[in-house]
Amino acid sequence: IFKGYIEGPPKETDMEFKVGKKIKLEAPKGSGAFLVKNLYLSCDPYMRGRMRDFHGSYIPPFTPGSVIEGFGVSKVLDSDNPKFKPGDLVSGLTGWEEYSLIYRTEQLRLIEPNDIPLSYYLGLLGMPGFTAYAGFYEVCAPRKGDYIFVSAASGAVGQLVGQLGKLHGCYVVGSAGSSKKVDLLKTKLGFDEAFNYKEEKDLDAALKRYFPEGIDIYFDNVGGDMLDAALLNMRIHGRIAVCGMVSQHSTSNPQGTQNLFSLITKRITMKGFLQSDYLHLYPRFLEDVISLYKQGKIVYIEDMNEGLESAPAAFVGLFAGNNVGKQVIRVAAL
């Protein structure tokens, strides 16, 4: 349960775990709803934005006292909706609870049975993976041989951006917040180089070390000081895809950017985007990424926590960098 609107970084105590009343596990007749058993839930940074009392964003805030809404993979148990039948597996917006009654189906997708782990529909094949795909191909305008920098590179989005960059014939460097993540980037995820930004006193100097000839594409997941340093290191006609600013999520007064003048001197294109603007590409994304995964050309790292009770700590951990890979909660077995 989301307790109430917050300032600053989220805390576990901003959420409450409650045992609800016993209910009949059925979809009420005439409701058009269907009842699901939630199997996996996703922790995503954008959910912090829904904890503010702000109605001007692309998604409304959570309602205090209500079950938290988030992406999940669920199994249909009972249905009053002809499009979904008992036994179907779906991914989309559901509740942080064991069972949910789902009325809104716009963002819900049926999962075609295959041998890919179901939880991947929250990461590699879900919203974050699609963000990486749409952001990389549609916003970054990549060319073979480009120098690419990805921040929060080992996370749900970043790890796929880097791998798509390598498959495209680019040189890819990632930043992350621990030596374990840096190792994974270099050994498992195939990045050319990676560095721990927390150990760098001067981010501008760090980027100059890894990109002596400058950056063609910066895929920005963090904003703040890293964006400022990247602006100083872009090449002429470079592209910055502004995907997220996780370093600024918990402040009501986001940090300004000092080096915007580089946009002019280097004729940089800087574009913010939402994955939801590109949903027409979703079928192509699924086909491409499933095929790459099956051929062993991409891998995906998940951080799986067990049980609904572990969800608040896992969510809070996103903002301390505790997650190693895509943060998922396993709620129940199939």
Ligand code: NDP
């Ligand atoms: P991640 O799996 O990367 O998890 C968040 C990571 O952010 C942490 O593990 C941590 O990694 C890093 N981080 C946390 N706090 C800070 C900080 N203060 N400064 C720098 N890094 C920090 O999350 P996602 O891959 O799901 O999301 C990445 C970004 O993409 C987010 O900004 C998110 O909001 C955005 N996004 C945007 C979408 C869009 O449509 N535009 C859709 C989906 C996501 P580390 O240890 O490396 O610091």
